[in-house]
Amino acid sequence: MAKIGAPELTGRIEIPKLAEGASADQKSYIAKPDNMAALSFPRERLPNWKEKAIEKFGELLKKYRSLQLSMDICVKCGACTDKCHYFIGTKDPKNMPVARQELMRKVYRKYFTTEGKLFGGLARAADLDDNLLDEWFTYFYQCSECRRCSYYCPYGIDTAEITMAAREIMDSIGYGQKYTLEIIGKAETIGNNLGMLGPALRNTLDFVEEEIKDNTGVDIKLPTDVEGADVLLVTPSADFFATPHVESLIGYAKVFHQAGISWTFSSYASEAGNFGMFIGNYDHMKTINKRIWDAARELKVKRVIAGECGHAWRAMYSFSNTLNGPFDYLDKKYPSPVHICEFTLDLVKKGAIKLDKSANDGFTVTFHDSCNVARASRMGDKIGGQFIIPRELIKAACNKYVEMSRGTTHAETFCCGGGGGLLTDELIDLRVKGAMPRMQALKAVIDSNGVNFFALICAICKAQFTKIFPYYGLEMEMVGGVHQLVSRAIILGAKEGV
Amino acid sequence: MPTIDFKGKQIEVDEDGYLVNLDDWNEELANYLAEIEEVQMTDAHWEVVNFLRNYYKQYQIAPMIKILVKEIGKVMGPEKGNTKYLYELYPGGPAKQACKIAGLPKPTGCV
Numbered sequence: 001m002a003k004i005g006a007p008e009l010t011g012r013i014e015i016p017k018l019a020e021g022a023s024a025d026q027k028s029y030i031a032k033p034d035n036m037a038a039l040s041f042p043r044e045r046l047p048n049w050k051e052k053a054i055e056k057f058g059e060l061l062k063k064y065r066s067l068q069l070s071m072d073i074c075v076k077c078g079a080c081t082d083k084c085h086y087f088i089g090t091k092d093p094k095n096m097p098v099a100r101q102e103l104m105r106k107v108y109r110k111y112f113t114t115e116g117k118l119f120g121g122l123a124r125a126a127d128l129d130d131n132l133l134d135e136w137f138t139y140f141y142q143c144s145e146c147r148r149c150s151y152y153c154p155y156g157i158d159t160a161e162i163t164m165a166a167r168e169i170m171d172s173i174g175y176g177q178k179y180t181l182e183i184i185g186k187a188e189t190i191g192n193n194l195g196m197l198g199p200a201l202r203n204t205l206d207f208v209e210e211e212i213k214d215n216t217g218v219d220i221k222l223p224t225d226v227e228g229a230d231v232l233l234v235t236p237s238a239d240f241f242a243t244p245h246v247e248s249l250i251g252y253a254k255v256f257h258q259a260g261i262s263w264t265f266s267s268y269a270s271e272a273g274n275f276g277m278f279i280g281n282y283d284h285m286k287t288i289n290k291r292i293w294d295a296a297r298e299l300k301v302k303r304v305i306a307g308e309c310g311h312a313w314r315a316m317y318s319f320s321n322t323l324n325g326p327f328d329y330l331d332k333k334y335p336s337p338v339h340i341c342e343f344t345l346d347l348v349k350k351g352a353i354k355l356d357k358s359a360n361d362g363f364t365v366t367f368h369d370s371c372n373v374a375r376a377s378r379m380g381d382k383i384g385g386q387f388i389i390p391r392e393l394i395k396a397a398c399n400k401y402v403e404m405s406r407g408t409t410h411a412e413t414f415c416c417g418g419g420g421g422l423l424t425d426e427l428i429d430l431r432v433k434g435a436m437p438r439m440q441a442l443k444a445v446i447d448s449n450g451v452n453f454f455a456l457i458c459a460i461c462k463a464q465f466t467k468i469f470p471y472y473g474l475e476m477e478m479v480g481g482v483h484q485l486v487s488r489a490i491i492l493g494a495k496e497g498v
Numbered sequence: 499m500p501t502i503d504f505k506g507k508q509i510e511v512d513e514d515g516y517l518v519n520l521d522d523w524n525e526e527l528a529n530y531l532a533e534i535e536e537v538q539m540t541d542a543h544w545e546v547v548n549f550l551r552n553y554y555k556q557y558q559i560a561p562m563i564k565i566l567v568k569e570i571g572k573v574m575g576p577e578k579g580n581t582k583y584l585y586e587l588y589p590g591g592p593a594k595q596a597c598k599i600a601g602l603p604k605p606t607g608c609v
Contacts, residue, residue: 197557200557241605425594426513477581
């Protein structure tokens with residue numbers, strides 16, 4: 001494998017000079033035939049793939065009016081060109097959002113517009129041939145569907161939706177990406193992205209209980225499949241496996257314990273994440289999402305709370321109702337899923353739990369807005385709640401908090417570089433480079449304010465930054481969860497009631 | 499399917515070099531996989547590999563990193579019971595690189 005070179009950290013984000021084809025060799029692995037078949041996709045590329053791809057394209061244009069609009073409406077104003085972290089990091093002009101979209105638009109013109117059908121190349125129309133399909137596979141898997149470019153688009157074109165449609169078309173002709181499809185297979189059959197079976201989950205949670213007991217002296221349970229519990233917590237399964245993810249898991253458990261609220265995990269729906277969204281496939285998204293609501297009904301919980309996971313929050317908050325609603329079996333006071341940050345902050349404000357900020361005095365904290373939370377969802381009942389709530393919670397748990405520079409936070413946040421189904425090792429060079437804009441903004445506050453804790457609310461962000469920090473010469477221990485801070489600060493002991 | 503040539507036998511691996519058939523694993527092959535990864539196997543490395551394999555046998559998945567850290571701390575001494583030490587042993591990550599040498603599948607998900 002070629003040596004991965006991280007860009008130099010200067011604390012500044014600069015628009016690069018173009019380097020044609022610079023990331024053309026960054027390709028995802030192709031999904032295995034058995035995996036494709038298990039998800040009802042063709043095992044491998046169909047002999048008549050082109051015909052089928054165009055047919056699927058036409059179907060999607062009819063099904064999603066927004067896609068049709070996005071195909072027609074772009075005026076090539078260029079507002080999106082320098083907004084993509086993968087473009088800034090790789091310098092490859094095909095990663096300019098408008099250029100990536102053009103890979104699809106020129107096929108659209110060829111098959112779905114009169115001028116394209118009549119004048120072909122003169123009307124900037126192109127046939128979907130082998131080369132172009134390869135470019136689709138390369139560059140639509142170099143988009144993390146973070147929608148930063150969409151935020152700047154004067155027409156509001158949803159680039160992520162275009163990427164999702166391209167992936168959906170490719171899957172439908174038997175040309176899928178291994179990483180996302182392997183995970184969808186596990187989520188649908190085992191119940192989580194890791195492929196962790198019930199006994200392993202229980203063993204893991206037993207271990208976490210022992211850890212908490214050893215460190216705090218308090219008996220805190222992480223229950224599974226408790227019928228009649230008030231809350232079903234669904235969290236990314238990475239919380240059951242990875243570091244620092246588990247530290248937030250410990251944080252959630254302490255919060256429930258101290259507030260005296262009964263809760264449970266489900267071993268059937270032991271995953272908040274939903275990779276069906278990443279491949280733009282409605283059926284798989286629905287199947288994965290349904291597990292959560294089936295579990296909620298079966299366990300007779302009053303409410304559903306989502307752990308720290310960016311795209312899961314989008315899938316649960318923005319799509320659950322359409323996919324598998326209505327949720328009339330939940331307590332009417334809690335009709336939709338609640339984010340764990342909102343839940344915990346509410347308890348802090350009510351005085352039901354108390355946080356000792358000085359427990360985090362060793363840290364100067366900054367917060368990275370995760371793309372799917374920032375640009376594709378809300379939190380709480382106020383506009384901008386998804387920005388306010390995590391920050392208020394962090395500030396309730398520590399004394400030293402610093403913002404990164406404007407233009408890199410809130411709705412303008414940069415993706416971590418590993419979202420949207422790209423958190424896979426064969427794309428490591430792309431991931432390192434794609435993280436660069438965020439790393440520059442972070443470097444600036446490390447230098448100016450001594451930031452040494454990088455707080456996150458997404459499992460992908462946590463895994464991505466833990467992996468790529470060392471490439472930039474930073475310690476991976478800086479990466480942590482918001483509930484990791486809560487976990488350190490929460491005062492356990494005699495309850496004063498909710 | 500890619501293969502690696504081990505003692506004149508073709509062993510099936512995936513694109514990242516993880517064994518496809520877990521039964522192909524033996525200690526000699528583990529040493530060979532470690533060589534490819536540029537990891538020099540010591541007793542500490544074997545502790546990790548053996549623990550991973552035993553856990554996998556029981557639960558069909560690799561253990562949470564924290565469980566592995568705790569176990570290594572128990573066996574090798576508390577000063578070694580931390581993630582940093584595991585990364586010293588396996589710079590490619592205690593989950594991914596150690597799993598590869600232990601002949602286990604690659605962990606999937608947001609990890």
